Each structure stands twice: as structure tokens, then as C-alpha cells.
Amino acid sequence: MPELPEVQTTVKGLNETVVGLKIETVWTDYKSEAYEDKDEIKNPSYFGFFKRMVIGRTIKKADRIGKNVLLRLNDNSTILIHMKMTGHLLYGVYKQKTKTGVWVSDNKGPLRDDSFNRYIHLVFSLSNGKQLVLSDMRTFAKVTFIPKEGTATSKHLSEIAIDPLSPLFILDLFSHILDAKPETKVKQILLDQSLVSGIGNIYADESLFRSGIHPCALAKNISTQARSTLLNNIKRVLAGGVDLGNDPSSDYRDIHGNRALFKEERLVYRKKGEICMKPRCTGIITSIVVGGRTSSFCPVHQKMVS
């Protein structure tokens, strides 16, 4: 599920838990013939290489580029994890039920009881006897290794554009990005990781809703004033991030397996048919498909401009 705030929350959790620990062993049951030629651990021969590269190394810190989690190792090499739709990293004591079977948490509570935490396809056993595991219900996740000094040139990262929370992401730059794709719908630009990184379907809809911009508005038709409003709302919505809590509508779990509550309330995402939550607006939230993704918006205060 994760978009930028969820990935950032996971990175924060990693820095609070696994820094300084050595990787003792790695286990996976990811395996797919479709990945035979790829630099991903789903390719069994690549997984052999991956294990040789990371076993015995210590986790120095975690950080993030776009929606990618990066585990920096003590020799300046990197483990890259993209959680895609349903992946999330969990930290705790895990045991394998049988020699080839599933891994389960020793602890009662969310780690073991929550169904979204049960799809464990990758396990790092650490030097303190605990495990860092990747639960990935739909098995979309990507895990790979970047040699030291390779981050700048890695093909897994070369397409990732500027981070919208960066202080360098200002109106001039955002405007430049929009002007480079004048005929493209604004929502597709927001979702394109090679133009702006970290925004996904939820935060795109929420940012456009708060800015009063129709998801299908063409970049060239958005005024400077509207661009400025949108930029500010993107930053605000992303920085709102997540907090520990209990949001039954989210599949995201933090590193301890707990659900996350959006601090910045969802006003429009998946609210089709409900009355618009903008004060005094009387619109009914509508959903359409834009760039292959369901888009919820208010047809009254998010007007098309031309």
C-alpha cells in the first residue's frame, strides 16, 4: 500500500530497531520464472548472489528514495526494498513452523494475529536473535542489492524524480515539470515517479481535492495561482503522514505490525457517493478512471479549466 508517508514511517521504524545489527541469514520463498533475467531476489540465481553480498554485513541506517526503502550496510552497499501495493516490513521474533514452511511471530498481538502480517516471503535473521521480515500478500514487492557507490547509477533508482518534501521542490521547479507535459492530465503527472516521486493514488486525489483542481485538468491550463496551491497541498498532505492508531480502511502496518491512522484525514479517496466535505460545498463525490487508476473528486468545486 505504501506511499511516501507510509514508507517514511517504515524507515523511521527501521532506524529505531535494526541499526547496528548484523545479518546472520536470509530466507525467501519468492520465486518466479518471470524474473529469470532480472536483478531481483525472485530470480533464484540472483538470490544466491544477494545472500553472499549481505550475510555478515551490519545495517548502518535506513533511508528512502521515492517509495523505495534503502538499508545501508556497513560497507556502503545497499539493500533496496520496494513494497509495492501490499508489502510491509516487520520486526520481531519469528520462527519457521517446518523446515520449508511459513514463518510465524512468537509474539501474540498484531504481529501474529493480523492476517496482513502473515504473508512472510523474506526473512533476515539478525545478530540479536530477532528477525526483519517482509510480509507481502500479493507478492508484488521488489528486493535487490546495490553495490557500494552504486546508488547514483542504479537502474532501480535512476528514474526516481525529486522528492516533494524536499526544500528544493518549489513553485519554479513544479511549474517547470508541468510545462514539460502541457497536454498531460495533472493527476497522471502527480503519479509519474519519474516526474515527482512518492505520491500515489490516495495522496494525489487528496491533494487535488484540497486544491479545487479536476484530476483531468491539463497541465498547460493550470494557472500559476493554482499550481502554487497544489504544491502547498501536496507538501501538507504528505507531511501529515501517518500516526499510530487504528484505521480499519488501511492495509498498511508499521514495523511492529500495527495499523496506521492518517493524521491528515482522507476527505475524498474512496468516498464516492458521499457529500463533499469541503465546507459549504454541496457536491457529491464522483469517481472516474484517470491513467488507469480510480480517481475520486468533487465535480462541484473541482472544475475543469480550459
Add this chain to the structure above:
DNA sequence: GACAATGTTACAGT
């Protein structure tokens, strides 16, 4: 049972 789901990519078609 039908449907949609937070991401990304490959591929076919225009």
C-alpha cells in the same frame, strides 16, 4: 459471487 484495491511494468495498439 462480483468487484475493487495504496504500485509498477510489459506489451499491444494508436
Add this chain to the structure above:
DNA sequence: CACTGTAACATTGT
């Protein structure tokens, strides 16, 4: 070459 739409990955919740 640029863009668009669809399927694919697998399993859940509604």
C-alpha cells in the same frame, strides 16, 4: 517516438 489502455502479479475486504 510518444502516448494510451490493459493485463499481470495474489488475496483480501465489502
